[in-house]
Amino acid sequence: MPLYAERPPLPSDDKRWRIVNGTMxxxxxxxxxxxxxxxxxxxxxxxxxxxxxxxxxxxxRVPLSQAYGVVTFYHFFSLKPPGKHTxxxxxxxxxxIKGSEKLVxxxxxxxxxxxxxxxxxxxxxxxxxRCVGDCGxxxxxxxxxxxxxxxxAPQLAQQLERWTMQ
Amino acid sequence: xxxxxxxxxxxxxxxERDKFDYEVNVCMGxxxxxxxxxRIRDAIAKExxxxxxxxxxxxxxxxxxCAAGPMILVxxxxxxxxxxxxxxxxxxxxxxxxxPVARLDPELGSYFEGQNFVVLENVGHIDPEKIDxxxxxxxxxxxxxxxxxxxxxxxxxxxxKSGLRGRGGGGxxxxxxxxTVAKVKGAQKYVICNGDEGDPGAFMDRSVLExxxxxxxxxxxxxxxxxxxxxxYIYVRAEYPLAVQRLTMALREARRRGFLGNSICETQFNFDxxxxxxxxxxxxxxxxxxxxxxxxxxxxxxxxxxxxxxxGLWADPTLINNVETFANVPPIIRHGGEWFxxxxxxxxxxxxxxxxxxxxxxxxxxxxxxxxxxxxxIFGIGGGVPDGRKFKAVxxxxxxxxxxxxxxxxxxxSYDALISAGSMMGSGGMIVMDxxxxxxxxxxxxxxxxxxxxCGKCVPCRxxxxxxxxxxxKITKGEATHRDLDRLxxxxxxxxxxxxxxxxxxxxxxxxxxxxxxxxxxLAHIDEKRCPAGVCELSPAAVEVHA
Numbered sequence: 242m243p244l245y246a247e248r249p250p251l252p253s254d255d256k257r258w259r260i261v262n263g264t265m266x267x268x269x270x271x272x273x274x275x276x277x278x279x280x281x282x283x284x285x286x287x288x289x290x291x292x293x294x295x296x297x298x299x300x301x302r303v304p305l306s307q308a309y310g311v312v313t314f315y316h317f318f319s320l321k322p323p324g325k326h327t328x329x330x331x332x333x334x335x336x337x338i339k340g341s342e343k344l345v346x347x348x349x350x351x352x353x354x355x356x357x358x359x360x361x362x363x364x365x366x367x368x369x370x371r372c373v374g375d376c377g378x379x380x381x382x383x384x385x386x387x388x389x390x391x392x393x394a395p396q397l398a399q400q401l402e403r404w405t406m407q
Numbered sequence: 408x409x410x411x412x413x414x415x416x417x418x419x420x421x422x423e424r425d426k427f428d429y430e431v432n433v434c435m436g437x438x439x440x441x442x443x444x445x446r447i448r449d450a451i452a453k454e455x456x457x458x459x460x461x462x463x464x465x466x467x468x469x470x471x472x473c474a475a476g477p478m479i480l481v482x483x484x485x486x487x488x489x490x491x492x493x494x495x496x497x498x499x500x501x502x503x504x505x506x507p508v509a510r511l512d513p514e515l516g517s518y519f520e521g522q523n524f525v526v527l528e529n530v531g532h533i534d535p536e537k538i539d540x541x542x543x544x545x546x547x548x549x550x551x552x553x554x555x556x557x558x559x560x561x562x563x564x565x566x567x568k569s570g571l572r573g574r575g576g577g578g579x580x581x582x583x584x585x586x587t588v589a590k591v592k593g594a595q596k597y598v599i600c601n602g603d604e605g606d607p608g609a610f611m612d613r614s615v616l617e618x619x620x621x622x623x624x625x626x627x628x629x630x631x632x633x634x635x636x637x638x639x640y641i642y643v644r645a646e647y648p649l650a651v652q653r654l655t656m657a658l659r660e661a662r663r664r665g666f667l668g669n670s671i672c673e674t675q676f677n678f679d680x681x682x683x684x685x686x687x688x689x690x691x692x693x694x695x696x697x698x699x700x701x702x703x704x705x706x707x708x709x710x711x712x713x714x715x716x717x718x719g720l721w722a723d724p725t726l727i728n729n730v731e732t733f734a735n736v737p738p739i740i741r742h743g744g745e746w747f748x749x750x751x752x753x754x755x756x757x758x759x760x761x762x763x764x765x766x767x768x769x770x771x772x773x774x775x776x777x778x779x780x781x782x783x784x785i786f787g788i789g790g791g792v793p794d795g796r797k798f799k800a801v802x803x804x805x806x807x808x809x810x811x812x813x814x815x816x817x818x819x820x821s822y823d824a825l826i827s828a829g830s831m832m833g834s835g836g837m838i839v840m841d842x843x844x845x846x847x848x849x850x851x852x853x854x855x856x857x858x859x860x861x862c863g864k865c866v867p868c869r870x871x872x873x874x875x876x877x878x879x880x881k882i883t884k885g886e887a888t889h890r891d892l893d894r895l896x897x898x899x900x901x902x903x904x905x906x907x908x909x910x911x912x913x914x915x916x917x918x919x920x921x922x923x924x925x926x927x928x929x930l931a932h933i934d935e936k937r938c939p940a941g942v943c944e945l946s947p948a949a950v951e952v953h954a
Contacts, residue, residue, distance in 0.1 A: 273703035280645065280684050307704070314705040314862070315686030317645050333607030334802065334838050335764035337852050371689065371856070373646050374610035375438045376762055376836075377473030377770040388441035 249299045252292050257285040261293075265300055272301050275311055279318060288319045316371075324359040324366035326404045328352075328397075329383040333372030336380040344380060345369065347394045351401050365404050408665045408672045413542060413551055416664075420543030427463040429503045430482040431455070432531055436469030436617050437610075437649050443493070444477040450496035451479075460503055468618020470531040472771040475513040480531045489513025517787050518769050523750065525758045526734045527774045530618045535653050538660040541621040547666055549740035553629050554674045557740075562633040563589060566736070568744030570756030575601055575692070575729030576804065576833040577909075578755075578822035584726065587716040588634040591724040596636035598627050599720065599727045601697060602643040602650070605689040606805025607856065609836030611760040612730035614772050616643065616650035619734070620657035624680060626733030628666060629740055631678045634726050639680040642697055645687065654682055689806075689860035693908045694719075694727045696862065707864045708908035729834065731760055751777030755821035765802075765838040768793045775820070782816040785839055796841035800924070804833030806853045806860075807913030809920025810846060829920040831913070845942035846925040847932055851879040853917035857910060868911025871902035875918065882929060885936040885945030892929060896922065 248270070251258040264281040268274030278301065282293050289312055298308035312318045330336075330344050345356060348367050352360050359366040375381050378390035384400055424430070433439075433448040448464055455462040470478045475489035479499065488499065488511035498508045524530075533540040541547070553562050567582025588596065600623060604612040616623060627639050643651050658680055661667045669677045683701050690696045691706040698720050700706040719725025735757060739747045748756045755777040761784065764770050768790030775784060781801060785791065792798045800810040809830035811818070818824050822832050840849065858872040878895045881887040899915035899922075906912045922929060931937050936945050 273701070275703035276686060276700065277684065277703075280686065303703075310705050311703070315688050317685075317687035334805070334836065334852070335608040335770075337607075338765045338838055338840055338844060338849075370646060371605070371687070371860075372607035372609075373437075374604070374613040375441065375473070376608050376610055376764040376838075377438055377772070378476070379764060379770075388437065390438070390441060 249296055252296050258296075260285050261297070262300075265297075270301055272303050275301055275303055275308060276315070279308075279312060283318055288322045290320070290322075321359070325364050326385055327366045327368060327383070328401060329368045329370050329386075330356075331371075331373050331375075331379070331381040331383070332369045333376060333379075335376035336372075339379040341380040343394055344382065344392060344397055347397055348401060351398055352405070360405070365401065408547075408551070410551060410555075413547060416539050417543045417545075420539050424463065424543075427461045429460065429462040431462055431464045431499065431503075432467045432480040432482065433464065434468070434470045434476060434478040434480075434531070435466045436473075436614060437647075438469065438473040439477040440649065442477045444491075446493050447477055447479070447491055447496065450493045451499060454496045454500040458500055460500060462500065462503060466534050466536070467532065468530045468535045469614040469772060471527070471773060472513060472515055472518055472769055474770040475515060478513065479511075481507070487513055487515065489515070515769060516790055518771075518773075518790070520787060521776075521779060521783060522774055522788065523758050523776050524774050525738055525747075525750075526615060526622075526731055526760055527618075527772070528738070529622070530614075533619065535618050535620055536656050536660075538621055538657070538664055541619070542664075545741060546621055546737070547625055547664075549737040550625050550628050550632075550666060551672055553632055553740055554672045554676055559589060559633045559635065562629060562740065565740060565744040566633070569739045569747035570744075570751070570754075571732065571735055571739060571747065572755065572822060573729060574731035574735070574759070574834070576606075576807070576831060578832060581728065581732055584716065584728070585630060585633050587714075588724050588726045591717055593724040595638070595723045596634055597720045597723060597725040598631045598634070598636045598639040599697065599701070599725060600627055600639065600641040600730060600733055601692065601694070601727055602641055602730045603685045603692045603697060604644060604647075604730070604834060605692040605860075606807075606834050606836050608762065608764055608802075608838045609805060609834050610762045611772065611835045613644075613647050613650050615730050615734050615760070616647070617653050620650075620654045621661065622734045622737055623730055624657060624661050624667070626736035627680060628671070628678050629736050630726060630728065630733065632676055634724075636726065637677050637679075639678065640683050640701055640720070641680060642683045642685060642691070642701060644685040646685075651682065651684065658682070688862070689856070690862045690908070690910050693910060696908070697727065698725065705862070707862045708910075710907060731835070752819060752821045754823055759820065759832070759835060761835045761837045763789050763837050763839070766792050766796065766841040766844075767839040777821050778819045780817050780819050781811070784820070784837065785816065789839070792839065792841045796843065798839070799842050799844060800840045800846065800849075802830075802838040802840065802849070802917075803836065804831035804916070805836050806856045807831060807909065807916055808833045809916045810840070810849065810924065811920070812924040829923050830916070843940055843942070845883070845938050845940035846921040846928045847879065847883050847938075848940075848942050850918045850921045851876065851883055854879055854914070857914040861910065861914075865905075865907035865911065867902045867905040868907065868914065871898055871906070871911070872914055874898055875902070875915070879918070882932045883938070883943040885932055885943070887933050889933065892933060
């Protein structure tokens, strides 16, 4: 019977890989720590690229296809690097009823990108999220992860302008 | 930990409180915190110190009326302030013991009338990061009672007697579920708390986890004792970072006080809990998909039976309940099942937490006894529809639920009544719509949601939701015919009947309920090429035909 391959070395001496390794060690390099580890990669690096997925898959002895399957299945994981700033518009039901669609149109118009894309200069990524749970003050937008509620189109435009004018 | 020690901690907490003349409780839930309520708390603490008043300034969880935030509760006067800013700190401190600050009145009217706090009994009164404050309000008495005075069977008996039903939406009797798992033989059993609150427009579980995490942990520990489990998982959405942070802290505190770990409360009972983060997949609210996700796999459901009670996490017997269900357990054990069953209707006992949102005067979190009418909640507590608009529909049950029109406003809330009205309890989102909402667009919105969230495992859901979405889009564009409407209705039946899991089975509900109550709006789009609410942009060609 072939022996399992050795665990791969850290991809580089970037300290963040040690954090990723720490998560896997905490779970005893168990296969079921896949999602937890991917969370750590994403929170450390901002996204998941091919070397990262390969490293995690090999370390946990999970087939690469399965790791890739998990990454693409869950909306939370991103394969593309985010822009310098992120604008995430909530499109949950309460926000929808309070007009979040108009906010999406406004942001797309101003940034000249579609939802899920980053501006050509790499400044701003535009995304949507299904409910962040602040429905009482809908519609809600997250600017760089900071929650802003009861958002109106002119306010959104102002914030985006501040970023793009820099 | 024994009863005396527990009482000592509680007494210590009370002593600590007695040192102060006043308490200023500042809401630091997600909503108020995003308006910098932490700075408000610091400002008040500074003012209190400067003027020498004996005042305890406390961080608390969500108090309910989020739209009036940031909220502050001043004790012992029991006075609520709303829309507080940092600059108000001085006036708030000066007003302690005197006339309250009039300009900060949150104008909540009858918001709290008829509300009955069981799950939310501690919110606004305890610091969610301090376990001793939870203990001071009766926390962990139930676990101690269960471990030292009751056997597992009598714990289950009390839960059965209470009539508690699953608060995640399905409404399965909790006692029966516990009993099933308890009876299955297995060396290793698991307890899972489903905190994957995926219904957009619902935030009850987020609030409970942020405001009173120990309550959920205690409920899980009692469940573990009752069914014979030694390991638990709480599955929380990654979109709720504050809840994750508070929960992590709470687990550490519970271990420190000996409510988790080995030999809990000097008995032979061992139990510990780990957190697992969701990664943004609605289908993971379904129990078998959730289990797959905890195992580190793609969150796709599998056919049941076998139910998780028999073969769940790593094929071991597993109990899965929702956050709110577990949160109801400690008070039931403390006061007895009969106390709980004295609230509510014949078949739906206790209270239910709802997230009241949409086109409504006072949005926020409410907890009402089962049996209250929709009208009482929407017009009494919520204050009705703002801006002089007209009420059109209320949506419950998230993407699996339905829209109910005005004639159903006098419906008493219960699992069965909501289903017979074409909707469902769901986890507790209640979204109010006024006459500016187009019901076809709303149905299309939910279908888009189900389409993107379908995991793709079974064909009816994967392909059916796309077809239904396209038909609905056609209608909103004014390009549809009566045949399309027939096809849509037919698809609703097929997808509902043949999908693998709850997501697909209930995906047609928003369409079916809007067709049932608002068919005239569908017909207006098709026959008259007109959107009655003025939302849809019908295609230019179609408009010309009409003109």
